Amino acid sequence: MRGGQKRRLGLTAVRLAALVAGTLVGCAPAADDRPLVVVSTNILGDVVGELVGDEAEVVTLMKPDADPHSFEISAQEAARLRSADLVVSNGLGLEEGLQQHLDAAAVDGVETFVAGESIDVLDYREGDAAGMPDSHFWTDPARMVDVVDALQEPLGALPGVDRDAVDAATASYRSELEALDAEMTASFSAIPDDRRALVTNHHVFGYLAERYDFEVVGAVIPGGTTLAAPSASDLADLVDAIEETDVPTIFAESSSPDRLVQALASEADVHIDVVELFTESLTAPDGGAPDYLTMMRVNTERITSGLSS
Template sequence: MTRLSRRRLLGQAASALALAATPLRAASPALDIVATTGMIADAARNIGGDLVVVRALMGPGVDPHSYRQTRSDIVALTRADLVLWHGLYLEAQLEEMLLKFSRRGTAVAVGEGVPRRLLIAHDEYEGRFDPHVWMVPALWTHVLHAVRDALADLAPEHADTFAANADAYLARIARLDDYAQGVLSTVPAPSRVLMTAHDAFGYFGRAYGFEVIGVQGISTESEAGLNRIRTLATLLAERDIRAVFVETSVSDRNMRALVEGAAAKGHTVTIGGALFSDAMGTPGSYEGSYIGMIDHNVTTIAAALGGQVPSRGMDGLLQAGL
């Protein structure tokens, strides 16, 4: 076979492979997105729509403060078209690795999109901030804008679609914030004390006028000592606080100890419910969405502390067509 014939055969083979590959690309155009938390994954799905396939590294009940990557996580992060992570030192154990992806231009810390003037400074670490901005829908909108912009930078040809999806989702988030403001305002002022496992509700308290007391600090890495439990049990009794809350991603051991400590002082305290703090609910459930997560928290808190809540919260109103 001559050299020219060989070249023709190779060229024909390459063309055939290209033609064969074309339908696969056309049939599967979705961008591969990896998000660290369920909240960010939910934002990416709502804004990206059919143009993205999103995987969340951290599922229900997972604490992002202490989460360490698995081998499969590293593979997913390396292969992703885009990695969306929170930042603000939420993913403390993953930060060094995620910063490397950010420097390569394949990762964006969307939580850093919240203006610094709106952040709550960390009490113990200079230059660090409370990362739990998703607790307030109005703050979370800044993160949604960052997700939209990151997707548009990745695929500028779809920027208009991402913008339209984001606008529609932001309208739903605004309605969620209106619901939260209205329901939480019905809680009697003396009862607006929210005691939880760790300081995940600082932004919530600031936005809705609640005093927030966390048994642990902003990070779940800190352990509450016996003296802390005793002090808070005394506070519960002295201020006649009748409900405390556990969190789905944090052990309830300290909260159970608080209830027992208050009982020893002759004061009855109940568990007002389980709140979603650092992770959403089961995928596919209402609480497995960001809107469902916040609706659940707002409705549970208001109901336990004497507020007036509609049946089934905002979800019930939506199903009633209101």
């Protein structure tokens, strides 16, 4: 091959390499320069997303249909947690599998917001967790209003965020929570007084019960976490309570297997239905409870129907 041809081929190769490199750069995603908010649970992740919108990048660690008591994260997710502008968690002992990472981020100086510190906390009344704080405050939308109000300031103060946009979104979402509370009050008022009793996988309805005047008869798992296990005497006591109160329905959480609830129903010498509720986790978009407001409305309809029949 002559020298001129070699030079032309060499120049062509250089131009081709440059074109390929430029194409790859053009296809690469642009760096996201928005502030980063990392949220522990998907329920709070949905709420934070409603308040901050596109003003910040919101990363939710808990996947749909997961158990908040036991889910874990990857090393990459833990690194993002420590690099966040704000970390939002539930607190009150809920994120048992994640707490070490939340603590590490706080030690590293990451700004944190713990939702449980902004509400009037209830304690568990029975079981192994009696006297300990109940972490399931989101079953009461009025307490979620308190969380939303407390989130407004740290979200609005994030670098580069339009505070007015956050304030407007917060006011709008607060109105939606207040409307939800009114809907739940009206729906539950149709349940007869002698049917206002709740039995579920574990103690998750303390806040809902206080807000809407229910009695929590008991739970298959007698503590505040799904990581506990019931004893034979626990199941026997619960069967007695069900028979005494004559509840027509018991409720199984979507994030926990309902085999224990089914077994309990078979032990009670009465016909009793088992109805699934979405209590501790949101679902995928097609799973029935893709956001907090929908989750609460679906649960309200199912509780009302189950206890009114």
